[in-house]
Amino acid sequence: MSVTGLSPNFKVAFDANSQVFSLAGVVRPRSVDEIADSIAMLKQAIDDVRGVLYVDVKRLIQMNNTAFHAFVRVALDACRARADLRMVIVTSSVVGWTTRMFGHLNQIEPQITVEVYDSTFYPGQSFVEDTSFIPILRTQTKMTWRHERSILPRHGLRPGIAIADVCCGIGDFAVLVQKEFQPARIVALDHSKASLAYAREVATNFGITDIEYTYGDASEMLLEDNQFDFVSCRHSLQIFNEPELLLKELYRICKPGGRVYITNEKNSHCLGEPRAQSIQWTYNEVAKLFSHFDMDVELGPKSRRYLADAGFDDILVESFMVTNLDGDPQDFADVITAWENVYAGEMAVRRGDTPEFIERFRQGFRDHIFAALHPKGYAGWPIWVASGRKPT
């Protein structure tokens, strides 16, 4: 809904099934009258719910005191009138002031509590946001860049444009793009504070000051609509339990006519010679292990469908293989070692696998390393690149 004088991206909704009343966007009215409809909707929602009303403000980007007082008034009055009512206000750690502002309500009214939704919000989060991922990401990007630097221009990357790298990890891709393609603006977003801290340090060491690193949730970004000519999201769609949600956001921030660029794996297709069988067994198990944590590391070849379903046109898909022959075979081996440490050493343990399983699981990684370092060996890691254009 939109009311005269209010920002068109202020959205109010009530979902009776989940008992969620949500406020999103920018709401800075001059007087309460301008938000009378929304206030009425909240009152109606309160009348309809039994038990708990969830008030979702995680995408509330701006709210002035006038609106805050008006909504809070209704909430407090309702709690006073109905002892059975509980309200949970769901905020995001990204929009810091909402947590602070709404946080006071619990001191006034114990029936109201505040939850920060993104402290644990996707199944694989604890692995992915952990610092043990840093060495993996670092070596991986070093190896994929050799291929991607020549692939990227085919997918629309060129100098002088506005770029967002969503789920940027430790930010090395942003640094490489910045150096090679001199964008007019580059924003790099991730939800791991550890990775971002690392990214900022790396950028500082390289004397790079123009990358806007930002903490955020890729599925609920603060970035405005239609801002970027090129939006990249590398190796990350595959770790979301709901890739569609993420794609919708990538689409939203992309300019009409701009392109969204995604890279993903199909882990079961990692390969090596000699010892092909053991290697293949382990990577099939990698795919199963990730799916146990609701992550689809087989997503690569599904990219075309995901992009089409998200509304993109002019979809381009290609694949490349990172191999032990790309550069120093030891780099390849280092990536595999990092995988072994996290996948066998942490994730399988967390799943509750037996020591026998874990040993066999580890063996495939060791065999992959053996193949990579073998003088006549060959080891590969295939990656799917896909991009689509946001229709004008």
Added chain:
Amino acid sequence: MDVGNSVPAEAAFEPLLQFEMEMGTFLSEWQHCDHLSTYLARMISHNRADPVRHSNFFSSALNELLEVSFRGGTASGQIGLSIYRHGPVERVQITFPCPAEQVPFYREAVQKIDRSDAHARYLDSISTDMAPSRESILLDLAINFDASIRIEESTSPAVTLIVDLPLEGLVS
């Protein structure tokens, strides 16, 4: 809120930008508050560690100050806004013409922020006021944005609020 002590020496603040507008023009359109705060916040945040979130936070605070000027200002003269930086702190200095008899109310509102019952007063204003008072907006800045606020008065009927916002620390 420990105002005063935390305010770094005047000279250390570097000017980032200055802005002036005819008060009549400013008052012609409520949306000016939103547009100016969004735009200026983005400009001054670009070299903060997290520009996107810094600008979101800063815009929130600046918008409240602009709204205070909008609601309390008179159409003669100019609204002036200067933003300075010192380390993790941005200083907003906003001057706007207002009726002479209003000046004491601003002074009083600023003084109350320093009192030990500020937090209780803020909670009280959230739980009882229909619409936020000038005082509760300043308390919001002090409590939710860790702002330190001072007031300066000039001979002409105008108010200058000097608000130090240590947002860089809050954001990251």
